[in-house]
Amino acid sequence: MDLPYTRIKGGVCAAREFLGSAISCGIKNPKSDRLDLSLIYSKIGCLSAGMFTQNRVKAAPVRVSQSHLRAESLRAIITNSGNANACTGPTGMQDAKNMAKETSKLLGLRQREVGVCSTGVIGLPMPMIRIEPKYEGLVAGLGPKNGNDVARSIITSDTHEKEFAISFELHGKRVRIGGCAKGAGMINPNMATMLCFITTDANIGKRGLKEAIENSVENTFNRITIDGDTSTNDSVIVLANGAAENKTIRRGTKECRDFSHALEFVMNKLAKSIVRDGERVTKFVTLEVKSARNASDAKKVAQAVANSSLVKSSWNGEDPNWGRIIHAVGYSGASIREEFVDIYYESKAACKGGLQAKTNPEVLRNIVSKPAFKITIDLGIGDANHRIYSSDLSPEYVDFNRSEYAYWKQAKKDGLV
Template sequence: MDFPFSRIQGGVGAPKGFLTSAVSCGIKNPASDRLDLALVYSESPCASAGTFTTNRVRAAPVRVSQSNLRKGDLRAIVANSGNANACTGVQGVTDANAMCDGVAKPLGLKRSEVGVCSTGVIGLPLPMVRVTPKFEELVSKLGPKNGADVAAAIITSDTRTKEIAISFDLDGTRVRIGGCVKGAGMISPSMATMLCFITTDVNLPSACLRKTVLECVEESFNRITIDGDMSTNDSVIVLANGAAGGAPLRRNGKRCKQFREALHWVMLELAKAVVRDGERVTKFVTVKVVGAKTYLDAKKVAEAVCKSALVKSSWNGGDPNWGRIIHAVGYSRARIREELVDIHIGGKAACLGGLQAPTPMDELREVVAAPEFEIVISLNQGSADYTMYSSDLSPEYIDFNRSEYAYWKQARKDGLV
């Protein structure tokens, strides 16, 4: 970001006028007391925006949140971990609506002013019997500047919470953006799925916010991949309550561009944090494709490389294997010419004109031995580029994802299956 900003505490609760809380319901495991139900609430009306999975199998909370956003703006978000409420049919929609109602009533909101998100196993009904009694406590615990509880309540296979908050000046007005994210995105969607909540006290109209959010998501969360699997529950919801004051931003105005830059920066930081915390990930790899004929060609190449099981295996092994990279470039369906392709790893040439470059192998091995490195693939056919953030694939990832049987055993005990 090329204007001054400060990191501040409080995550999604940091912006003015936002209150948050989280409680423990034992959704996945009744014996556990970990936080698994969270609430984000704005004391005043908000502009709001959301982007959701493009999977044709959409979880009930995704359907309900999309429907509510079509009706108007949201002012609160309720979210649970431990169960995705996906592939749960009519009952799933009833349960997602009940989650909205559960917080809307005590807060004096309409059901349609609440966004709802769930994350966890697919195909099992939500154990509402353990969720419903907790709404009162959830609302009563609402307080300022404590986004950490929300960040903690939404994680599943994540090894750590991921949150951020910043403040900066927008033409004389101090404004704040806070956010948290969980898991997974395309990392491990069936157990995890990506949820991201962002709050801001910037004052801007809904239409302007929605367009800005779409642009920023495209250049952050849509640029990451761990295992190439797209979730049924992915949701990014942004609330802007204007509590910082100042005149509303105008679309394409100078302040709007600055806000866009800040929002993009926040989203990209959270997106990268998702990759770094990917299931059993040991490498964070930036893949830049440059010199493509078109944006779409560049995107195809980046996605093919970042999703190749063989490329990811070699990263896991610390092997600077450009042969596997160029083979994925070749099957990407992008327009490429083998004899024009250059591949640089950590700034050192690994492949020039489709052939092995003279860089000593040991120098390249040193680069990929590090936990983070960058690969630049130059197609030398045009001026379009595309950057993705990816990870290795480890034996431990497969091992970790071998079975979700424990979920089923609990659902059986709950009398839900």
């Protein structure tokens, strides 16, 4: 899959005719100048598609972006980090709409052409007083080399920005796809607590773009988990402006499949980088479930194992504890036969037919002592498979997530609550 793609510099501004801008307004921390407001903009008209959290509690910007995407194609996305604008009621909706409105005025677009995203603490009113004075500077700062600033501005508890871009041949033209993402906590299959913005200069039809994003998200962002929590703000948005001047890609063609694979390739890089940078994560674990009775069972097993506190704690302890893995297989709800279950750490058997295998435990221990390893669970009763990228659970994760109280105290000081 790597072969036809050339990795290129940059992220969300790597495709032609896309500009970015990021600025600090003090939402993350009034006392520091961390970037926390950003803008992505296509100089020329473009098509868009998006996928959003399946949490029934949806942040205001998610509702606004969904409605704008239904009505029209987006050409710009404004994003703040530090406050999720979730559980903020009609005021939060108005705040999200105003962010789109003010940006659209300055860019000469219709309000519905601007998407809005937010990430951060849930339940606090938006500090609009910090955002409003910054719109003009944000738009004035737009440039083709600011993709990295955008990537840095959207991160919260991530330790570093995540961006990736490629180019490849399509219909004899060189097409670019690039993007950035943030994650770190509240990460679960079914759209993690994450934002991902992808731009491409491919010329692609609306239906082809929609299909490509749906398939790609299913195989990438829906297959990662850090803590099993699904957030209120997850958003993946793709903008395609056609600047590569390839013949329009139509749904169902070979070119559409090629484009979809390339999109999935970019998303997969970003998804895996989210897990690697999970909150206080020390292990990157590829979990492969094989030979399940059906696809739904394969997924249930992968999710139960990947989200078990006890399994994840043992990964943190570098303990090849297959007993805990099979116990999670057992309560996953999938149809299984204990006596057919094999469990491998890389290529070494830890469990054969539901029993301790002959492999020396020290060999298994050496595998789980590595920063990244693969565990295969072969259920031996069918032909359905499922893969998830997961991580360990560390004492430091819990410690890190003990309190967001500082945000509430600051909000009180600001007169917001």
